[in-house]
Amino acid sequence: MNEGMASGRAVLSLWKLILYIVIRTVLLLLIVTFLLSQFPEKMEARSYGIAVVVAGLCVIYLVFFLFQIRQIKNSKYPSLRAAEAIFSSAILFLAAFSAIYVLIDGTEPGSFTQDLSPFDAYYFAMTVLSTVGFGDISPVSTAARTASMIQMALDLVFIGVVVRIFAATAKKGGSKKAVADE
Numbered sequence: 001m002n003e004g005m006a007s008g009r010a011v012l013s014l015w016k017l018i019l020y021i022v023i024r025t026v027l028l029l030l031i032v033t034f035l036l037s038q039f040p041e042k043m044e045a046r047s048y049g050i051a052v053v054v055a056g057l058c059v060i061y062l063v064f065f066l067f068q069i070r071q072i073k074n075s076k077y078p079s080l081r082a083a084e085a086i087f088s089s090a091i092l093f094l095a096a097f098s099a100i101y102v103l104i105d106g107t108e109p110g111s112f113t114q115d116l117s118p119f120d121a122y123y124f125a126m127t128v129l130s131t132v133g134f135g136d137i138s139p140v141s142t143a144a145r146t147a148s149m150i151q152m153a154l155d156l157v158f159i160g161v162v163v164r165i166f167a168a169t170a171k172k173g174g175s176k177k178a179v180a181d182e
Contacts, residue, residue, distance in 0.1 A: 017077055021084045028088055032095040036102070036118035053103055057096040064092060065162070069169050078173030082166040089166075093158055094129060097151045098122040104143050111141035129155045 068085035075081040098121035105116040114137055116124065124137045128151050139145040 014077060014080075017080060021080065025084065025087060025091075028091055032091060033118075036095065036098060036122065054096075054100060057099065061089075061092055061096060065089060068166065072166060072169045073173050075173060078170040081173075082170035085166045086163055089162055090129075090158070093154075094122060094125045097125040097128070097147070100147050101125065101144070104141070104147060108141055108143060111139065111144040113138045113140060125151065128152060129158075131155075 068081075068089065072078050072081045072085060098118060101112070101116055101121040101124060102118055105111050105121070109115065112124070114120070116137070120137060127134055127137070128148060139148045
């Protein structure tokens with residue numbers, strides 16, 4: 001009877017974690033959407049302002065990445081936490097590039113084949129990541145093309161390295177939990 005209750009608690013614990021993951025992911029999407037919506041349509045910033053924003057976004061992403069690794073290591077369900085970390089990291093990765101695209105378009109109108117709203121910029125960043133490239137939005141200016149090329153290169157790093165690091169961390173965490181359970 002005790003074994004059945006323990007199994008029931010484990011299943012409840014797993015569903016509780018899944019619910020928390022869904023809530024955290026939805027909150028992250030809402031926060032990203034809100035922050036992107038705060039960008040003004042036209043900006044007077046110079047190119048060094050974009051560089052400062054890029055540097056800041058890189059620091060935020062790195063801190064988030066390291067935090068996620070620690071969370072995976074300490075999780076009772078490391079594979080589930082790794083999946084959340086990959087998805088959350090992708091959301092932030094795309095948000096960072098969409099912010100860059102909005103800044104470029106706002107400081108140099110005509111940098112893309114159409115004016116970019118924050119949603120359009122996120123959509124464009126997603127099409128670059130997925131390599132779909134529908135062609136409805138294209139970079140025209142040197143700054144926009146440079147940012148797009150950087151994103152293309154970093155997309156490969158994201159897919160190859162970031163996903164692998166999270167998966168390896170989850171595997172190590174799962175191995176440690178299995179040894180501790182024995």
